[in-house]
Amino acid sequence: MGIDSVPVGTITRIEAIEDASARRELTRLGFEEGADVEVVSRIPFGPIVLQRRHRQVAIGRELARRVRVAMQ
């Protein structure tokens, strides 16, 4: 499923990023495939905020759908 449906406060592992450009950028930022990340915030109909160690990244809802995580 997409990381957009992961509840806030959950730590989850990114399985695949189905967007080449976003994959490249997220890998540079340290949110690569295989990384364990925490979902910090889900703005209603808006972006998802992810956190790893002490760093955060916000990704738009549509893009978050293409960031795949394992079923819980």
Add this chain to the structure above:
Amino acid sequence: MSRCHTAPAATSAPNPGTAVAPPEREELVVLVGNPNVGKSAIFSALSGRYAEISNFPGTTVEALTGQWNGRPLIDAPGTYGLGDHNEEERITSNLIGRSSVIINVVDAAHLDRDLFLTTQLAESRVPMVVALNLMDEARESGSAPDAEALERALGVPVVPTVAVTGEGVPELAAAVQEARPGTFSLNGADDLARRRAADELYARAVPQEGKRRRIAEWLGRASVTLHWGIPMIVLALTGVYYLVGVAVAQHLVDFTETRLGQEMWEPFARSVIDGIGIGGPIREILVGEFGLFTMTVTYVVFLLAPLVAAFYFALALLEDSGFLPRIATLVDRLLGAIGLNGRAVIPIILGFGCVTMGTITTRLLSTRREKTIATALLNFAIPCSAQLAVIAALLAGFGGGWVFAYAAIILAMLVMVGTVLDRMIPGVSTPLLIELPPLRWPRPRAVLKKTFTKGYWFMREATPWFAAGALIVSGLQVTGGLDLWQRAIRPVMVSWLHLPAESARAIIMGLVRRDYGAAGLYDMGLSAPQALVALIVITLFVPCVASIMVMAKEHGARTAVRIWIGTWIVAFAVGGVLAQILHLVGAV
């Protein structure tokens, strides 16, 4: 501070007088690092002067050049990696190919991210040193990286620095002499393997049991939720509005523009020109209504300079606190409806201060499509602070209902223009993907320096444009073109907009600056409905000369001309329809 712009530090350029020649390969030193790690601070500490261009984090696509020990020093655009992913990466890769030494600036407090680029640089075979910057922050959080461990792993000198205080800068300068190519090698690994190697290196070099900074952590999380984030935004923007929109745009500028500019400087300039005995059209061009020494100087020195300084101050605070990307995150969904993503909120916020400034800031949007939409919104429907002040003064006398009507119409226009452009321009909006830097207190020195430097460079760029605009308008005035124009649009004003004939003059003034046009409506004795129509027209009317010039420079003359013509149509169409409706109900 005083050394910032005065003179290049003691240098011995290889060929004095041909400063534009590309630096020799044996000479060039290039600063490379992620955005926002203090590269510019290192640059100015080494070269003794500030960068030559405004530099919003992650948006510089032009490299900054200076001199250090007689060698050319270039501050490359901030980038997270090398390759051809975007323009920053391409420019940086190209610079590295031409350089003799790389100074890789990394954020000691966020080393995991930065090491991706560092490992790429260590494979470039170009001699390098690493500046482990922001060391004070890393120490504070109890996770200062082990410089020696990094040195061993990378095979290059690693120097801890705090660029803003100058700590470690002499050691860094000395280490550049010892620069050597990195011994690190992944043998052509892909991004994912490199990421994992960087993480491994991070785990070896950085102690993992850092102190938890509870307040900072809570703020970092709360600020990206709706129930905490929205009040924070309101609070921050109210603060910015009072500083820039009220304290400076109204009170300070009122003093500098009216008292110093119009009452002291302009009469003085006129008396000098009259004293020399210059008359006729030349006098008009020099010290007339749109004169080079009167209007241009008043606008540039007494109106623009204080406003610009205030905007850059507020901008530096928002930027350095790490708040802007969080606002962008919170409003991403709203802007999605008009073909933009959250990032676009940054130029729009700045546009309410000064549309010209907002237009420049559209640089930080990633596609041409988004830049065009944001630029159009700014120049169609965002009134700048100076204009807002006049509008508020005019409408407030008629009661809150008229103010509300004005705001509702302008907001509707904003949404409409955005929606139409989103449909018209081919392509789709790009998804938001933005790093959220940690929230922190801005450092006063850094904020002031940023304000001063960016303000200076803005003024230096804008002033010639202003002078050119003034020359054109006073040329028209001297040849009678201005008068002709005014007579030509008179019928439109009277039968279509139901305004007094003299208001055509305000439209002419609005051609130079919209707030000027609004001011021209001031003592015309308009009724409330007439004032509403006139203010709607002048708000939607053509952007000020400086804005058009900036638009042409940033987005090309074609876009600028289209937007300029479009504003004529939209302003008179919307104003006319409004006037006709008000006429039907018997208000005008």
